[in-house]
Structure formats: structure tokens, C-alpha cells
Amino acid sequence: MTAKFQTALRLLFPPRCVACGALVESDFALCAGCWREVTFLGGDVCDACGAPVIDGASEMSPLCDSCLYDRPPWSKGRAAFLYGGVGRSLVLALKHGDRTDIVRPAAKWLAGAAQPLLKPNTLVAPVPLHRWRYLRRRYNQAALVAEAMARNLSLPYCPDLLLRVRGLGSLEGLGAAARRQKLSGAICANPKHAEMLHKASVLLVDDVLTTGATLKAATEACLNANAKDVCVATLARVAKDT
Structure with a gap:
């Protein structure tokens, strides 16, 4: 039947x-x-930010030039695809178009990209939204993808491991320095999860990695709360010259 x-x-x-x-x-x-x-990312990519590098470059150095010059605070990073064309349309539809049906394939793609970052019992958590933005959007797209990915990988998941304690407005159009200044003190560890975060291996999930300022603030919040190490995984990676 x-x-x-x-x-x-x-x-x-x-x-x-x-x-x-x-x-x-x-x-x-x-x-x-x-x-x-869709330009899915794999093979020769920067070990820290997931950006594509010249064929064979990863054998000489696991990092792109940008990350060699300014090493991110997280241990390793990956992205599922480049932010452009159909990939960009998918991210925007998920983020602003109520297309939560995209979560299912997005989580599958990100789980594949994140494989090199995983350790036993890696704790998966999303980059948080401020409550006012959450109320306007009605959901956190990073949290939806993170939860589905954690479920696919049978890993522990904590939706409110981090808190966005200060609203920022839009970060679009801002350079790395301006984003970093605006994000200073905006993200902190949730005190009620202090024991969970202590000595944990954390995988932070977000939708797009542009300058990395948001993920840096989130990573520093985890490390300040005594996390053992932090890796990052994003659905999309803005292309950069490396």
C-alpha cells in the first residue's frame, strides 16, 4: 500500500x-x-580555508598564500563549493528565500567536504545569528545545515554552543579589517555549555566563507572557553586570488 x-x-x-x-x-x-x-571543491585546496590552489601546490605547502601570511585561528577548514553561479544561487535561496529543502543536499555535500577535519566525537555547532536577525529570518541556515550534517555523520550537535550577543547589521561590502572590528566581542561561548566545550574538538559550520572574520570571532570564542581545537566547514567559499 x-x-x-x-x-x-x-x-x-x-x-x-x-x-x-x-x-x-x-x-x-x-x-x-x-x-x-557548481564548482565543487576537492583535491588541491588550502588546508586552512578550503580555497582552491594551483595543482600540486598543496604538496609544497598545505596553505594558500593568504593563510601563510595571516594564519586563521582555526586548525583546518573546508568548503563544499565555490560561491558563484548556481552555487551562489543555492546559498542565497537557502539564506533568504525560505528554501529549506536545500538543506538536505547541502548537508550531504558539506559532510563529504568535511571528512578530512573529523575526529571521533567532533562537536558540530553553527555560527550563531543575533536574536533580532533570527526573528526576521525565522531560522538560522547555518544551524539547519549543521544539524543535518551532524546527523548524517552521527556526530554530537549543539545548536547554541555559541551566542551572538551583539547585533551588527550587514557585513556585506566590508573589508576584512572592518569586518573584524565590527565583530569584536560580538560572539561568545554559551555559559551553560562550558563543560561540553571544555577540551572539545569543535567543527564550526557556516554558509559562506568570505574574509573569515565571522569564523575567526567564533573560533576565538571557542578557544577562549578552552576548546581543544576548532575546525571550520562552510557550504561555499568566495574565490580569491592566491
């Missing part, structure tokens, strides 16, 4: 590409055309 119902349901509502709406073979998937337009 259930099989017949599922067959009828698929006839009425066939699976469609999460990016363009074209017919696809399975739910929560990309069509072949959109898949080709």
Missing part, C-alpha cells in the same frame, strides 16, 4: 532539480546542467 502511494505521489509530484526545477531522477538533487555549473 505504501509503495503504491509513493508511486502515485511521484507521478503527481516528480523530483525536480533544487536549483532550476528541471526533472531529475531522485529527490533533493541537481540536474546534470546545474551540477556542471
